[in-house]
Amino acid sequence: MAVRTIEVRERVMARNNEIAAEVRSRLAAHGVTAINLVSSPGSGKTTLLERTLTALGEEIDIAVITGDVQTQNDADRLAAHTPRVVSAVVTNGACHLDALQVLTAIDEIELERTRLLFVENVGNLVCPASWDLGEKEMIVLFAVTEGEDKPLKYPKMFEKARRVVMTKIDLLPHVPFDMDRAVANALSVNPELEVIRVSALTGQGLAEWFDFLRNSVLPVSTSG
């Protein structure tokens, strides 16, 4: 047997990052702010988006891309709250979205009439942290039904995020969750993190979430 060596020297994320840059460029050209929502499964991403679309849908042009391993259940749920197309990406087993999937999905979206684009990533606190989708900001949802040590167990996700949304806070009286310790753990991983606390069920804290979104959207150009 003759074994020979083939030099490669290729960064693993190079191709994805090139495509993400193209996504970012296209979104910027249309003044679209893109937010990549990441979390464990069941943290309330879809419910938070339902409430967001209902509350802000007439005020801000919002488009959504959903990612799921199987089914387009989340996209179907969200479509009931917006007249806009909700683009469903079924990854067929992959545990994250990649930039090519987002690039393909935004072809279905009228970017010229979109101000805010949510990408609801596959529920997973590991792999999505490695894949740039071309978003402006990654936001991690952290439910009070999880353990306070999630940021310590999955530091990369919390390092890359700029904001953490603590969800399901209406359940705090019923679960052994130490909010102060959870926030301290998140800040120990990323001291720059900003924290928003919400309950999509009762509406508590949603005003702050909505204000953050309003302030994130780029002003519409009035030139000409």
Next chain:
Amino acid sequence: MSLAMEIARIAEVKLGDAAPQLVTVAVDVGDTAGVEVSSLEFCLEAVFATPPFAGAKPHIVRCAGDVLRVAYLEVDDGRTDD
């Protein structure tokens, strides 16, 4: 697993249509790459245990910085030793 699958994609592209038998996949992993080496190794073994790579072994090379790259491939292209 997603990183392992991307590494497999890079290897597949590099091998091309000739598709010689892949023996080793060497991956440089930086100390600050945010990658758990044992997990990546486990996933690579799983990915490279299946066709078209059956039998290939991962070789992780630790290095400084945040680098994560496919360093080189070792292949057996069926030629006999000179």
